[in-house]
Amino acid sequence: MKKYTLAILLCGVIANAGNFSPSMQGYIAALKSEAKQADSSFVDFNAKRGEKIFTTKHIGKSGDSISCTSCHGSNLTKNGQNPTTNKIIKPLGPSVNKSRLTDIKEVQKWLRRNFKDVYNREGTALEKGDVLYYIQSK
Numbered sequence: 001m002k003k004y005t006l007a008i009l010l011c012g013v014i015a016n017a018g019n020f021s022p023s024m025q026g027y028i029a030a031l032k033s034e035a036k037q038a039d040s041s042f043v044d045f046n047a048k049r050g051e052k053i054f055t056t057k058h059i060g061k062s063g064d065s066i067s068c069t070s071c072h073g074s075n076l077t078k079n080g081q082n083p084t085t086n087k088i089i090k091p092l093g094p095s096v097n098k099s100r101l102t103d104i105k106e107v108q109k110w111l112r113r114n115f116k117d118v119y120n121r122e123g124t125a126l127e128k129g130d131v132l133y134y135i136q137s138k
Protein backbone atom coordinates (compact mmCIF):
# COMPACT_ATOMS: atom_id res chain seq x y z
CA MET A 1 0.00 0.00 0.00
CA LYS A 2 2.75 2.42 0.97
CA LYS A 3 4.57 1.65 -2.27
CA TYR A 4 1.43 2.50 -4.24
CA THR A 5 1.04 5.82 -2.44
CA LEU A 6 4.64 6.67 -3.22
CA ALA A 7 4.19 5.70 -6.86
CA ILE A 8 1.11 7.88 -7.16
CA LEU A 9 2.89 10.80 -5.50
CA LEU A 10 5.85 10.42 -7.85
CA CYS A 11 3.56 10.32 -10.87
CA GLY A 12 2.03 13.57 -9.68
CA VAL A 13 5.42 15.24 -9.45
CA ILE A 14 6.48 14.01 -12.89
CA ALA A 15 3.13 14.91 -14.47
CA ASN A 16 3.55 18.43 -13.13
CA ALA A 17 6.63 19.06 -15.24
CA GLY A 18 5.37 16.54 -17.77
CA ASN A 19 3.93 19.16 -20.09
CA PHE A 20 7.47 19.96 -21.14
CA SER A 21 9.19 17.94 -23.82
CA PRO A 22 11.56 15.31 -22.40
CA SER A 23 14.55 17.32 -23.60
CA MET A 24 13.41 20.34 -21.56
CA GLN A 25 12.82 18.47 -18.29
CA GLY A 26 16.46 18.69 -17.22
CA TYR A 27 16.61 22.42 -17.92
CA ILE A 28 13.43 23.07 -15.91
CA ALA A 29 14.85 20.99 -13.02
CA ALA A 30 18.09 23.01 -13.14
CA LEU A 31 16.17 26.31 -13.09
CA LYS A 32 14.15 25.03 -10.13
CA SER A 33 17.21 24.21 -8.07
CA GLU A 34 18.73 27.59 -8.97
CA ALA A 35 15.52 29.37 -7.92
CA LYS A 36 15.45 27.38 -4.68
CA GLN A 37 19.03 28.42 -3.96
CA ALA A 38 18.18 32.08 -4.49
CA ASP A 39 15.07 31.83 -2.29
CA SER A 40 14.53 28.88 0.05
CA SER A 41 10.75 29.55 0.14
CA PHE A 42 10.52 28.82 -3.63
CA VAL A 43 8.03 26.03 -4.41
CA ASP A 44 7.30 26.03 -8.15
CA PHE A 45 7.17 28.26 -11.21
CA ASN A 46 3.93 29.96 -12.06
CA ALA A 47 2.40 30.65 -15.49
CA LYS A 48 0.41 33.63 -14.15
CA ARG A 49 3.58 35.39 -13.02
CA GLY A 50 5.10 34.39 -16.37
CA GLU A 51 2.25 36.08 -18.22
CA LYS A 52 2.99 39.31 -16.37
CA ILE A 53 6.69 39.11 -17.30
CA PHE A 54 5.70 38.41 -20.90
CA THR A 55 3.19 41.25 -21.27
CA THR A 56 4.70 44.04 -19.11
CA LYS A 57 6.36 46.88 -20.98
CA HIS A 58 9.82 48.01 -20.01
CA ILE A 59 12.48 50.32 -21.42
CA GLY A 60 14.61 47.82 -23.28
CA LYS A 61 18.09 47.69 -24.72
CA SER A 62 17.25 50.04 -27.58
CA GLY A 63 15.73 52.67 -25.25
CA ASP A 64 12.17 52.00 -26.45
CA SER A 65 9.32 50.79 -24.25
CA ILE A 66 8.74 47.17 -25.31
CA SER A 67 7.50 43.84 -24.00
CA CYS A 68 7.83 40.25 -25.14
CA THR A 69 4.50 40.74 -26.89
CA SER A 70 6.01 43.52 -29.05
CA CYS A 71 7.54 40.78 -31.19
CA HIS A 72 5.63 37.62 -30.24
CA GLY A 73 2.14 39.18 -30.05
CA SER A 74 -0.30 38.59 -27.20
CA ASN A 75 -1.82 35.48 -28.79
CA LEU A 76 0.94 32.87 -28.74
CA THR A 77 -0.90 30.58 -31.12
CA LYS A 78 -0.53 33.22 -33.86
CA ASN A 79 2.48 34.54 -35.76
CA GLY A 80 4.36 37.44 -34.25
CA GLN A 81 6.33 40.14 -36.01
CA ASN A 82 9.46 42.08 -35.15
CA PRO A 83 8.28 45.74 -35.13
CA THR A 84 11.67 47.03 -36.37
CA THR A 85 12.58 44.55 -39.09
CA ASN A 86 8.96 43.47 -39.87
CA LYS A 87 10.21 39.88 -39.91
CA ILE A 88 7.49 37.32 -39.20
CA ILE A 89 8.08 35.13 -36.13
CA LYS A 90 6.32 31.76 -36.02
CA PRO A 91 3.99 31.17 -33.03
CA LEU A 92 5.67 30.50 -29.68
CA GLY A 93 2.86 28.26 -28.41
CA PRO A 94 3.91 24.57 -28.43
CA SER A 95 0.26 23.57 -29.02
CA VAL A 96 0.48 24.93 -32.57
CA ASN A 97 4.25 24.89 -33.12
CA LYS A 98 5.69 21.52 -32.11
CA SER A 99 9.31 22.66 -32.43
CA ARG A 100 8.92 25.19 -29.60
CA LEU A 101 10.52 24.51 -26.22
CA THR A 102 12.25 21.36 -27.44
CA ASP A 103 15.83 22.56 -27.99
CA ILE A 104 17.45 23.74 -24.73
CA LYS A 105 20.29 25.58 -26.46
CA GLU A 106 17.83 27.49 -28.63
CA VAL A 107 15.61 28.34 -25.64
CA GLN A 108 18.57 29.50 -23.52
CA LYS A 109 20.00 31.60 -26.34
CA TRP A 110 16.75 33.41 -27.03
CA LEU A 111 15.81 33.91 -23.38
CA ARG A 112 19.21 35.52 -22.79
CA ARG A 113 18.87 37.73 -25.86
CA ASN A 114 15.19 38.57 -25.45
CA PHE A 115 15.38 39.41 -21.71
CA LYS A 116 18.14 41.86 -22.64
CA ASP A 117 15.96 43.30 -25.44
CA VAL A 118 13.08 43.94 -23.04
CA TYR A 119 14.51 44.16 -19.50
CA ASN A 120 18.04 45.28 -20.36
CA ARG A 121 19.47 42.44 -18.25
CA GLU A 122 19.36 38.65 -18.14
CA GLY A 123 16.36 36.97 -16.54
CA THR A 124 16.67 35.29 -13.13
CA ALA A 125 16.00 31.55 -12.81
CA LEU A 126 12.60 32.40 -11.31
CA GLU A 127 11.68 34.71 -14.19
CA LYS A 128 12.84 32.27 -16.85
CA GLY A 129 10.94 29.37 -15.24
CA ASP A 130 7.78 31.44 -14.85
CA VAL A 131 7.85 32.61 -18.45
CA LEU A 132 8.53 29.08 -19.74
CA TYR A 133 5.50 27.78 -17.79
CA TYR A 134 3.45 30.52 -19.42
CA ILE A 135 4.66 29.74 -22.95
CA GLN A 136 4.27 26.00 -22.39
CA SER A 137 0.60 26.54 -21.44
CA LYS A 138 -0.13 28.05 -24.89
Ligand code: HEC
Nearest residue numbers: 067068071082089090100101102107110114115117118131
Ligand atom coordinates in the same frame (compact mmCIF):
# COMPACT_ATOMS: atom_id res chain seq x y z
C1 HEC B 1 12.83 42.17 -30.65
C2 HEC B 1 11.90 41.05 -30.87
C3 HEC B 1 11.68 40.05 -29.73
C4 HEC B 1 11.32 40.32 -28.44
C5 HEC B 1 11.04 41.67 -27.80
C6 HEC B 1 11.22 39.05 -27.79
N1 HEC B 1 11.51 38.03 -28.66
FE1 HEC B 1 11.55 36.03 -28.21
N2 HEC B 1 12.24 35.64 -30.11
C7 HEC B 1 12.45 36.57 -31.09
C8 HEC B 1 13.04 35.94 -32.26
C9 HEC B 1 13.42 36.64 -33.57
C10 HEC B 1 13.18 34.58 -31.93
C11 HEC B 1 13.82 33.49 -32.81
C12 HEC B 1 13.06 33.20 -34.04
C13 HEC B 1 12.09 32.07 -33.82
O1 HEC B 1 12.38 31.19 -33.00
O2 HEC B 1 11.06 32.07 -34.51
C14 HEC B 1 12.64 34.42 -30.57
C15 HEC B 1 12.59 33.21 -29.90
C16 HEC B 1 12.16 33.05 -28.60
C17 HEC B 1 12.15 31.80 -27.89
C18 HEC B 1 12.61 30.45 -28.44
C19 HEC B 1 11.50 29.45 -28.43
C20 HEC B 1 11.84 28.15 -29.08
O3 HEC B 1 11.80 27.13 -28.40
O4 HEC B 1 12.09 28.13 -30.28
C21 HEC B 1 11.66 32.06 -26.63
C22 HEC B 1 11.47 31.08 -25.49
C23 HEC B 1 11.38 33.49 -26.56
N3 HEC B 1 11.67 34.07 -27.79
C24 HEC B 1 10.87 34.13 -25.46
C25 HEC B 1 10.77 35.51 -25.33
C26 HEC B 1 10.51 36.19 -24.09
C27 HEC B 1 10.26 35.53 -22.75
C28 HEC B 1 10.53 37.53 -24.36
C29 HEC B 1 10.39 38.68 -23.38
C30 HEC B 1 11.35 38.71 -22.25
C31 HEC B 1 10.80 37.68 -25.79
N4 HEC B 1 10.95 36.43 -26.34
C32 HEC B 1 10.89 38.88 -26.44
C33 HEC B 1 12.16 37.92 -31.01
C34 HEC B 1 11.80 38.61 -29.86
